[in-house]
Amino acid sequence: MLATKDPAASLEAALPSPELRLLRAYGLGTVFALTVLWLAAQFLAFEPQLGLQRVGAQLTPMAGPSVDHLLGTDQLGRDLLLRLVASVDSFYLPGLFAALVVLFLSVPAGTLLGYRDGGLLALVVSFLLTTLSSWPRLVLVVVGVAMFTAMVSDPAAWEEQRLFMLGGLVGLSYVPDLARALAARLRSLRQQSFVEACRAHGLSERSILLRHMLLTNCWRIVLRHCCLVFGAFLLVETSLSYLGDYGVPPPRPSWGNMLAGVKSSVLTSRGLIFGADSSLSDGLFLAVNQGGLLAVLAPSLAIILSIGGLLALAEYLARRDWR
């Protein structure tokens, strides 16, 4: 069997530094935790009318942590922990869909640009990638989802499909990045002696490309971009859910709409107690004393830690990548 791996990469693979091990543990831990939470969200019993309030529990708005509510309750008295867990359902599958979109569009485009020389099709693909990369990601997403919402007759009935549409658009916005990275890698690999050796051994071009170039030497680039796309989708979903028009509509929970919900409650209390010109210390005092601190911090930390984990995994894959 031909050795197609770079020796330097093998050496680095054998000796990961403590920093790399930390990145790997954090990244894989995040992916594992999100998967477990998504599974938990599927199996937990929720009362839909109250938006994930535990059946039979008493409604106490902005309550602190207790045995009944481990993280306390939100502005409507719903269990914060249950809503945090259930929110994973809003982005997990659409996020994976976004990763699939970038995978299935970028690999052919990158292969066309990096493995073949020129041609009209390569020129057209290159132009499409340039056009796509000229659209800021959020602009592309907002325009796309606005068009989708305008074209369906009953937007409320298409809520789930809209999330997948968001995923598709986020994936599409990452296609130029991955396609160009793959093209650059394939161009570099074409110059390597192992490709000549493969040809000399009579291997087909398809086998060389798929098995020895893409699968062996490009999987980390692809996986890295999948992590980035998943993180980007989480960011877009929470941002749009926070704004409230194109994300996850209440009462279905999302980390974004949880933050939006508690915001009005905190601001209303602030206005009543301190007036409009309240300062930093008032804000912190209010958040702690009204039991709103966890309702604000829990979704915020969930967003930051999840995105951090996905970026850590992407960083780990980038540093372990063949150079």
Next chain:
Amino acid sequence: MFSWPSRAVQLLGRHLVVLLSVVVGSSLALGALVWHAPGSPRGQHEGFVVWMLAFWKGLLSGDLGASYRGISVAELVFKGAAISLPIVLAALALSLSLAFGFALVVHGQSQIGSRFGRAVLHVTSLVPAFLLAYFAIIVLAVPPDGFLPSLFAVFILAVADGTLGDLSLRIEAELSILRRKDFVLSAELRGLSMPRRLARHLVIPLAEAGASRIGFLLGGAVIVEKVLGLPGLGWIGYQAAVEGDFVLLLAITVLVTALVGGSRLLVVGLRLVIDPRARRMLRGSA
């Protein structure tokens, strides 16, 4: 046989053609969607091509018709751009300055400073812009009017969504390559002032890094302006999307695409002006 200035004009012309093609392609793609969306201008024009030609003509003359609310689209876009563009450019300038500082710290001799710098960059890379804007409202009580929301928007766009982290890493990488160059080592041995010399050679990488982030900043402005209540391009564009005002959305998208493409063209021009190697290469091919 062409002289090198005409080669430079040819090169810039080629980039300009690509930019125009991208703008036209984007407007055609979005225009086709708008044409088939409910409330489209189908009734007012004879066909899609006629409408697109009228749109481009209007784009050049500054008359893009009226929005859904009856206000001039051009007026709305100019008003929004007058708020958003200074914010985006100030955010870019602030981010580049901070990134240059962080790159010097991270690349410096002090190990503690380097680790601290890296830690700060990692943390800022994780914080989404909308979350920072959210905390600005609920914790710092940023008022919805006045100059303060714009200042916060500048800071948030400069720091959040990985902008600062990305720019710092790019500049640090360039700095690391530059420090190993013979002429830099020789200047260092002769005791010449280094920051000034390094800064001169970092202008192009800084400009390239800045141009690559323009799109991110314009996209981030959509969320930040909406959260902070700033009526800039992002806010107007988002409202246009929500209200189904697709002609206004089309105009804003085309403008944003042109800005992103234009920033890349600007970097090519800057390289030709500043980098003698680029001119030498063109002289060689002339």
